[in-house]
Amino acid sequence: MQKKLSYLHPALYVATAKGRGRGVFAADALPAQTVIERAPVIVMPAEARPLLDKTLLHDYIFEWGENRLECGVALGYVSVYNHVYTSNCEYEMNFRNAMITVRTVRAIEAGEELFINYNGDWNNDKPVWFDVV
Numbered sequence: 001m002q003k004k005l006s007y008l009h010p011a012l013y014v015a016t017a018k019g020r021g022r023g024v025f026a027a028d029a030l031p032a033q034t035v036i037e038r039a040p041v042i043v044m045p046a047e048a049r050p051l052l053d054k055t056l057l058h059d060y061i062f063e064w065g066e067n068r069l070e071c072g073v074a075l076g077y078v079s080v081y082n083h084v085y086t087s088n089c090e091y092e093m094n095f096r097n098a099m100i101t102v103r104t105v106r107a108i109e110a111g112e113e114l115f116i117n118y119n120g121d122w123n124n125d126k127p128v129w130f131d132v133v
Contacts, residue, residue, distance in 0.1 A: 001105045002119075005040065005097075005099070006024050006038055006039055006040055006075075006076060006099075007035065007037060007038040008036075008037050008039075008076055008077065009030070009035070011026050011027045011028040011030060011036075012024055012025070012026060012036060012037065012077060012114070013025055013027055013058040014077060016017070017082055017113055020078050020082045021082075021095065023080065023081070023082045023115075024077045024080050024081050024082075024113070025111065025112065025113050026108045026110060026111070026112055026114060026115045027110060027111070028107070028110050029107065029108060029109055030108040030112050031104070031107055032104055032105060032106045033103055033104060033105070034103060034104045034108075035061055035101060035102070035103045036052070036089065036102050036103060036114070036117055037076055037077060037078060037100075037102040038097055038099060038100075038102075039074050039075050039077070039078045039099065039102075040074075040075050040076075040098060040101050041062070041064065041073065041074050041075070041077030041093075041098045041099060042072060042073045042075065042098075043064055043065075043070055043071075043072045043098050044061075044064075044070060044071050044072065044073075045070055046069040046070055046071075048071065049070075049071050050060075052071060057060050057073065058112070058127050060073060060079040061073055062074060062093065062100070064093070064095065065095055066095060068109050069083070072098070074100045078100050078102060081102070081114060081115060081116045082113065082115055082116075083106070083115065083116065083117060083118040083126070083128060084115040084117065085117060085119075085123070086110045086122070086125075087105070087115040087116050087117040087122045087123075088104060088105060088106055088108060088112070088114060088115055088122075089102050089103060089104050089105060089114050089122070090102070090103060090116065090117070090122040091103075091116050093120075102109070102116065105122045116117050
């Protein structure tokens with residue numbers, strides 16, 4: 001049997017998030033530190049970034065690599081999580097294996113929307129690109 005590279009917790013679903021488009025939600029309560037998703041990433045070279053920045057994909061790519069010169073599109077639900085500065089989930093980028101892992105940072109209630117902080121740290125309050133005035 002092959003080792004599973006990706007994982008999506010069975011309690012997750014995508015639904016309309018009021019005022020935010022789509023979002024990821026938990027159908028069941030989840031304990032803190034639960035891995036809820038492990039998703040592959042399509043990695044693109046630095047030369048692709050200016051082209052992607054001219055498309056809607058700009059809002060869904062991650063800066064990628066140790067020096068953040070590459071960019072990546074995460075598969076699974078990863079690109080659908082909405083942003084808040086004090087999020088209830090965090091993500092970890094594994095550059096070597098081109099994977100992103102998402103886990104809860106606190107207990108989650110059934111029906112609760114799951115958020116990540118687009119800065120990378122679950123509680124980083126540095127303004128992200130769409131909040132910069």
